[in-house]
Amino acid sequence: MKRLSCLLVLALVISLSLGANAAKIIELTYWTHTDDNRTVIENRYIAEFEKMHPNVKVKRVVNEASKMGDLLLTAFSANNAPDIFNLQIELEYGYMMQNRVAPVNYSAIGYKNAEALKAEYLKGAFDAVTMDGKIYGLPLELTNWCIYINKKIFRSAGLDPEKDYPKTWEQMADISDKLVIRNGDIIVRRGFDFRYPYYLVSLLPMVEQLGGKLVSDDGKTAIVNDQAWLKVLKFMKEWGPHGRNLGSPTYPAPRKIWNKDNNDMAMCLSGFYQQGRLRIDNPAFFESNEWMVIPFPVFKDAVKDVACSYYGHYLMVNAQAPKERQEMAWKLIAFMLSHPMEYLEKVNIIQPRQDMLQSREFKSLPYMDVFMSDMDRAHSVFLHDNGYQFERYIKEAVEAVMLSKTTEQQALNTLRERIQEVLDSDF
């Protein structure tokens, strides 16, 4: 009996000590979106980080990019969110505004303060994630879009891509008209087409070129400068099936078919990352020197030279995680982001760190000068607590003029009414 009691006590002591050891283990959960190239390098960084910190275990969870926003929102609303995550900034903004993410722990990532951190990055890289002087995320990628051109299609229409590429939106429509091939009403080859759901990134700058804004600077009035909006809506109406029939949201997404080089799509709007995908999808076309990148056009009578807005994916830390986990999470993020050149080479994403941006390797990448000069004349994507709601309403306005008989004025009136209602509500 005594022996049995001793054994039981021993077992209890062992299990307690094991439990105590287990308690010391810090388990971090990191949610991100699918990207096979990034998964390979980040898994390696995580393994290295776990070796450097034997008490840390990291669980990297990959979610479908289109579902990531919904999944994360559900997890946060159930108070069961991951320690680290990334999303596009338009979605992350709400998390920041609702205090669901923690400010950067500067000492944990080896910086004295916010200024020291900012000094190492491109000017404005943290504007979108700065609130009350505190920075809430580190950039995993910063992206802007330019126009990719298939030179062969230009030449097949008797155009010289080097000289005849569109500089204004009016030229874009005219050139697209020359490039388009139709079977009756049905388009079988498009010159250019827009990235339709992403109106805050690519359509709003077009309005701004003409002096318009979505919301006034004081945040109280919806739709600034009706004429600018009406001109853009008219341009979109002309673009659609009831106008010059150059494209429509119901055709396949241009950037997905442009890579195929199968005479379907002459131009598409995309980021530097398109080159990485092209290299995988169609290596022959990638190596062929038959494509080029040009700047985001402006309207002929533009009052402001604004390029396509840039947006980012920032790595953020859950504010509800215990302090110890938050600190380790920032350390892991800083460790992963200390390899900007590998992210660029293997994943084709730009982390706006000065040391990399100034490097010769970076500057010599194909058409990087075009992307960077467009970045200079662009600003961060429009951010608002209700940004996605606004984008949905802009989508409805554009679709109404392009696909139905709604006039530009009617569409604008409805858009103004809806956005104003949101601005006036205290939600």
Add this chain to the structure above:
Amino acid sequence: MRQNKRFSMEQKKARWGWTFVAPSLVFFLVFSFYPIFNAFYMSFFKKNLLSLKPPVFVGLGNYSYLFKSSLFWQSAANTAIFTVGAFVPLLVLSLVLAALIMSRRRFQKLIQMILYSPAALSSVVAALIWLLIFDPRGLANQGLNTLFRTSGVNYHWLSSTGMLRLSTIIVYVWKYVGYFTVVFVAGIGAIPHSLHEAALIDGADRWKDFWHITFPLLKPTTLLVSVMAMIQCLKTFSTQYLFSKAGAPTRPIDVITLNIYNTAIKDHNIGRASAMSILLFLVMLFLTWLQFRISKTEEVSYM
């Protein structure tokens, strides 16, 4: 004697009955009843899904907002159009197909299997298949151009208001007609064969047999199918969601469920979304009650 009284056969049966029913009852309480109750409760509050602040009581504020909202009424109209447009063909087609299947002597099971297979397909896959078909260069335009001997006419399956609504109805009917056909086949199979034989002896042809024997005796099945189909149609979501994500205009297909999703998940307004869910629930409850009320006649008996 007392023992027998305490544990009579009926009571024993009842106890075992409760034991077997309990898991599904618990499941229903946790996954159906609690969310309904919670949605009802939340519908009286203003709450941002992301906010850590406690919800603010607004009474009937969410409901009064919805009754004044043109967007909500647009969604209600879209739901009504879709429900009528999909419910009627679903009911009629599945009944006709079931009657045709039962009139055949061979391949009954095979035809049922083929018709049922779209119901087993995931909604995402189904929508993707149909998006390819409705693409301006897809099979739908090619088919109509061949049929009408035209060339290059774009029927705007995914862009014009009427055609887009029709497209969602086609996808839905295609997906679920097999399911309801199988239910009707089971109902027709349950009618005693002797009744059909008696009708034939009395000189009825197949058409009369169907209208005077099969159809009246199918009333409980028809009621079941109509209630199930109507509730399914009112709850439609995935086709509209995937079509609008693929570039189709949202306004003509912004059904209530899609509005609920956007309000809760995109706008984070869980209180207003809950109020919409409760209104949709009440409409479904009322329509179900109405259907039972209208068809309230004597029980069908084969005796």
